[in-house]
Amino acid sequence: MIGPGADASSPTKQVSRVAVVGSGHMGRGIALSLLRAECDVTLLDTAPGRADEAVAWITTELGRQAEKGALSADAAARMNARLNAALEMTEIAEVDLVVEAIVENLDAKRALFAELDRTVHPGALLATNTSTLDVNAIADVTSRGPQVFGLHFFSPAHVQKLVEVIDARDTSAATLATALDVVARMGKTAVVAQVGFGFIGNRVFDAFLLEALDCALEGATPRQIDAALEEFGFKMGPFRVMDLIGLDVLWHIRREAGDGDELGWSLMGDVVARGDLGNKTGSGWYTHGPDRTYVDRPEIDSLLTAARGHVGVAASPMGADEIVARCVGALIAEGQQVVADGIAASAEDVDTVFVLGYGFPAEKGGPLAYGRATGMV
Incomplete structure (x- = not known):
């Protein structure tokens, strides 16, 4: 399942701070999955109150999982402590990875990625959670094509074990290897796909x-x-x-x-x-x-x-x-x-x-x- 652009010896970038942009159903599930990967996660939504609502939902879900015995109360507390809400793009400027989870519309995603490229530090990786759209067209609005890729989570993202990792035209071997490592840390199975409608x-x-x-x-x-x-x-x-x-x-x-x-x-x-x-x-x-x-x-x-x-x-x-x-x-x-x-x-x-x-x-x-x-x- 390792794609043609990466192999087991490809170097990986350290990913410990992640932002998820979009706090709807999919964004919440992605954020929870990244907490399981022991990342510090910031949920960003520019609609006032939305990110706070998503954080509250995740806190409740972590409590529910602890009650069921799916994780310990200490683990739930540690995960919750690593979760934050944000309203402004500048609040995520120093993260290692941004995962976009907004509406499935190419123009909207391109506009967001252009803004992320201007705001987030130059070394950060940018991933789109699109389920169908052209990742190359999204990457083209940035100045960091080798650091852009797709992470197609399946719904609900915190439950489903599969992630399609989209190897875009300019995605580097190190970026692809890092994407595969992050998916593995979440406890999920990655399958690499090339760009094409619906992957x-x-x-x-x-x-x-x-x-x-x-x-x-x-x-x-x-x-x-x-x-x-x-x-x-x-x-x-x-x-x-x-x-x-x-x-x-x-x-x-x-x-x-x-x-x-x-x-x-x-x-x-x-x-x-x-x-x-x-x-x-x-x-x-x-x-x-x-x-x-x-x-x-x-x-x-x-x-x-x-x-x-x-x-x-x-x-x-x-x-x-x-x-x-x-x-x-x-x-x-x-x-x-x-x-x-x-x-x-x-x-x-x-x-x-x-x-x-x-x-x-x-x-x-x-x-x-x-x-x-x-x-x-």
Whole structure:
């Protein structure tokens, strides 16, 4: 999982003081992960009170983990003592590493990195937590391209064990080695990816989601699709995953990518236009109740019927075997292409990303291992 730009002998930079810019759900989880790496962490948010709220959340979470026995009370106290909130950029000028965790918008990230480059001392490393965007384009607004890279955490960041480390065009071997060291100190697994929309995981997962949406347009219900893939071994089917992530989040990414007009994504956009964003609003592909219960929505049947009529597709029965073959087949095909394109260094890296980051059944080894075992590759 060590990328082509680094090897085991590459020098690493000492990272003990870290700033996380953006104190939302992802920023909080990243900050907590960095505390586990024994870093001094400053959470910066320019919205008054937001960073303080995030620090309070982390303090509560550390207390909860101590009560559960996941860490000692002394360890929780030490971690909490290393955490600070900040409102002004000048307060993070002397850190060793900045991890950006703001909105997934290229212009916003470029503007922030230009400001960081002017403010943070010249030796500091800068990392973006983008899940899809061009890290080269972000690095290009700075004067320190060799010190810029991507750290794509998976949500929730303090729970998920996978981090994609993005090796940008100018990222130095020392910077990449340092990134891998920081991830290891957090107790997580790093997989190196090259720059390309969605990197390894989201690019391949998009193909999986789009195939699931196409199956729905052709006659399968979201519940049938989820049930088939959960029976195959996924921890959660694609429609439940989309609701969990937030349909608005996924729709925003599709618009950023410029492919929102594609039929399957457009169908998701129709759901978002109704104000149905998934778990966060109580309804998306499903209606969500307490204790993680979910029920089918007649409104989705109506949307699917209308979409089929619009494109002249007749619904037809679809069995579980066909659903699995199509959706897993899409994962396999796109996974192979990611390796062929040089975004992933190996098939094993694709498999690691999907077992640790996307709930692919571990006993099947990952999509490409499964494809080889079953003759689909």
